[in-house]
Amino acid sequence: MNKKVVEVVEDEISKSQIKRDAEALKLVGRELVALNKKQLAQIPASESLFHAISVAHKISGKHEALRRQIQYIGKVLRTEDIDVIQTALDKLNNKHQQLTHATQNLELLRDQLIELGDNKVEQLLVEYPQLDRQKLRQLVRQANKEKKLEKPAKAAKDLFTYLKPICL
CATH class of the missing domain: 1.10.60.30 (PSPTO4464-like domains)
Known part of the structure; x- marks a missing residue:
């Protein structure tokens, strides 16, 4: 064997x-x-x-x-x-998934701007200097006011539409 x-x-x-x-x-x-x-x-x-x-x-x-x-x-x-x-x-x-993820991040950024106010606005302006400081602060103030008065979030939508072409 x-x-x-x-x-x-x-x-x-x-x-x-x-x-x-x-x-x-x-x-x-x-x-x-x-x-x-x-x-x-x-x-x-x-x-x-x-x-x-x-x-x-x-x-x-x-x-x-x-x-x-x-x-x-x-x-x-x-x-x-x-x-x-x-x-x-x-x-x-995965273009669609990437766009969805970017949109969700932009919504989160908008919510942070409304919550944190001027500090977050300054951080965002450092990252995206092409944003208009006055318009951005005005939209954030209006969104805060609408949130406190429990009105529809028109300014928050306007803020999102303002940020979308620049931040995406």
Whole structure:
């Protein structure tokens, strides 16, 4: 009963892992092909990748040709920095969530301005010097007055609309 012992080198990547990695790159390639030219301009990649994507855009109605082109894009992606490309894709895909988060932060800033008054106004003016000090203080005072009198928050809405184009 003579058995051979085969040592497995831990640095070796299995054939299955290589196939999974290639399939993941093809999925990223599909995402890139689905983007329009304006969105593609925001992706940091090489000219060869952009050329392969533009060829894929020209292929229409030919399922097998498009599949082969996406496979080629996956091959080109092996030489690219995939983490940077994936981060850029995530940013493009999550624009709505980012806008929602920024709007929530702006609402919080507005509430802090109303609560803290002139101290917060001064801090905000340091951060955003293009804001008009007089208008900002006037809107904050009006919002405070409406809050104390329990009136509808018209000035708070005006303050939000004043801050939105500058602070977003």
